[in-house]
Amino acid sequence: xxxxxxxxxxxxxxxGNDKSIKCEQNLGHDTMYWYKQDSKKFLKIxxxxxxxxxxxxxxxxxxxxxxxxxxxxxxxxxxxxxxxDSAVYFCASSQxxxxxxxxxxxxxxxxxxx
Amino acid sequence: xxxxxxxxxxxxxxxxSSVINCTYTDSSSTYLYWYKQExxxxxxxxxxxxxxMDMKQDQRLTVLLNKKDKHLxxxxxxxxxxxxxxxxxxxxxxxxxxxxxxxxxxxxxxxP
Numbered sequence: 001x002x003x004x005x006x007x008x009x010x011x012x013x014x015x016g017n018d019k020s021i022k023c024e025q026n027l028g029h030d031t032m033y034w035y036k037q038d039s040k041k042f043l044k045i046x047x048x049x050x051x052x053x054x055x056x057x058x059x060x061x062x063x064x065x066x067x068x069x070x071x072x073x074x075x076x077x078x079x080x081x082x083x084x085d086s087a088v089y090f091c092a093s094s095q096x097x098x099x100x101x102x103x104x105x106x107x108x109x110x111x112x113x114x
Numbered sequence: 115x116x117x118x119x120x121x122x123x124x125x126x127x128x129x130x131s132s133v134i135n136c137t138y139t140d141s142s143s144t145y146l147y148w149y150k151q152e153x154x155x156x157x158x159x160x161x162x163x164x165x166x167m168d169m170k171q172d173q174r175l176t177v178l179l180n181k182k183d184k185h186l187x188x189x190x191x192x193x194x195x196x197x198x199x200x201x202x203x204x205x206x207x208x209x210x211x212x213x214x215x216x217x218x219x220x221x222x223x224x225x226p
Contacts, residue, residue, distance in 0.1 A: 004156045033212070042116065043214040056212070090157075100145045100206055103214075105157035 003027050006091045006106035013081055014114055021076045021109045023091030029104075031055070031097040032074035034066060035090040037108070043090060049074050050097045081113045116140045118203055118217035125223045132190040134220045136203030139184060143205040146179065148188045151200045151219070160188070160201075190222075198224045 006023040013019050025032060031050045035043040047066045048056035054066070063079040078085060091106040118138045126132045138146070144165050149157040163170045163177045163186070170177045176189040190197055203217040 003158060006156075035214075037216075041118065041216040041218065043216060045212040048212065098212060101162045102159065103147075104159055105149070107151070107154065107156040 003104050004091055004093055004106040006089075006109050008109060009107065010110050010112075012112045012114065015081055015083060017081050018077070018079045019081060019111070020078070021089055021091075021111070023074050023076070023106060025072055025091075025093040025104070027093055027095075027104060029093035029095050029102075030071060031094050032068065032071070033092040033094075033103075034074065034076050035092060035105075037088040037090060047074075047076075048097060055097055078111075081111075083113050086111055086113045116205070116207060116215045118205060118215050120201075120203055120217040120220045122218065123221050123223070125225060126193050127225050128193060128195060130193055132188075132193045132197070132222055132224075134188045134190075134201050134203075134222065136186040136188075136217055137184055138186065138203070138205050138215070138217075140205055140207055140215070141181075141184065143207060145206040146177075146186050147204040147206070147214075148175075148177065148186075149202040149204060149216075151202065153199075157202060193222075193224050195224045195226065198222055 034046045094102045147162045148160045174191045200219040
């Protein structure tokens, strides 16, 4: 009965590779997000999708491209990976965009670029 | 910068009350949250409190907020073995942005 699930949990890859992280939510939420966590537990929003439409696209390199095939899925594709992309990435969902009281997060994907 | 701190561990006996504490630094936080993470699972939102509230009760959960001291606590009444998990305190940094700061988590162990 996982609410927000993301795969893989761990991803180790070489610089220059292209990789994807998948996210699925079974809560019936309309909005999904991708966050990047820095070392101080700060989750910074990268993208927000509402019903398959891009709502928020923060200052993120073009190498990062989200794709939402339906409102229950939001995948993150990263081209030409760089060392600085190493981080934990969290997927989240909420019933409404920007709803302050209803975010549910996945368990995170730890990406290591070597 | 923003920071959220929690004690790393808490052990209680089944049936007792658990109190998990959290301190935060950003006085402009509008919403504060408690999340629960069970092994292998994501972060499940347990409850939240708006910054102009002092207390919120939701069944076995009571959240207390002391805005002056920037202290947030989560009390779980009649703690059960199913409550064993890691509990994260989090703050949303402003009303219009969507960035969060999470604490490091408190691992709650419930002993039979």
